[in-house]
Amino acid sequence: MTTPYDWSSDVFSEIKKRNIETVCTVPDGGLTQLLNMVKDDTDTRLVTLSTEEESMGIVTGHWLGGKRSMVAMQSSGVGNCINALGYPAVMRAPCLMIVTMRGQWGEFNPWQVQMGRSTETVLEAIGVKCFPVDKPEEVGETFAGAAGLAFNGGFSAAVLISQRIIGAKGFGKE
Amino acid sequence: MSGSNKIQRRAFVSDLLGKRDGTLVIPGLGSPTWDCFAAGDSPEYLYSWGGMGLSVPTALGLALAQPNKRILALTGDGEMMMGIGSLGVVADQAPGNLAILVLDNEHFGETGRQTGLSSNQADLCKIAEGFGIKQTMAVTEHGAVGELADFLFKAPGPVFATAKIALSDDPWMLPVKDGVAIAQRFRTALGVDET
């Protein structure tokens, strides 16, 4: 078995390079490595949320105070954020998101499918530019592109990491 | 019950903000935003016309970015309830410069005075304490405004307070609506010009 490509390290090095000092999250399995890197780095703050839409306030407040932050969440969490996504947008505060997709490639759990297949549609509908990516080697550069759009233009941008990259959680079954 | 609440919100907020001494204010949508504007316009108020539930998260994000500034989230009970879990995030991050004041009229005043969850059952200070915000204060008289100001603007944070305000008929006081304009003048007042 070959070791899976380490896209988390690519994203983390972009986080450092771009002075993103805070990462807000409700975790997902696919984000574990990235979140551990954030947690272990003394200069980057991990903010654990009670629900994902809080992050739209936190990133806006952080930007008002002159600092960069971002959000990491599962595609289901996008559904919790829709109204809140209007908040950074109306102030043109950058809102950068990394979203691990569920409910698509080989999904075991049918309860994830409705939100998974609507994620990109609803994000685009509320004005978030989506950057879907399904090759692990391309996650880092895609994240860099989304970050540039968000922080340089004051836009909301989401990198959607395909379930093909993360793998479906099998709950012990094939 | 709010029928017995005595504090008049406009005079109370005006007296309180008169003592804020550079504290940046993140008012919740609607009534608390009108109260701030009625107290006298300032670029240090981030007026809000939407994003219900985001007053405390926004104040938290700002408090973490600007540790040397004092930050006040000034919101209503309905708005606070919608973002109630954010009190857990505040307790977890524990910024020493963050204060929260809920203007608790026990109703959704802005939308027609429908009864709210703090009217008969929920006690917001106990909820905040349960989340781990150790310093709380419940105010029921206008006369406590000085003590409340010391608590909100000086005590080591995070601190949480409620003021039991009356349901009142106050004239509309509508500030600028353009979010970009509100945010930019806030950032300019803070001396921030980059992301």
Ligand SMILES: Cc1ncc(C[n+]2csc(CCOP(=O)(O)OP(=O)(O)O)c2C)c(N)n1
């Ligand atoms: C997500 C969402 N739901 C409902 C509303 C409608 N709304 C506007 S203000 C408000 C309630 C405000 O109540 P509270 O925070 O207690 O303030 P008050 O006016 O009573 O001082 C509501 C429900 C909204 N703007 N957004």
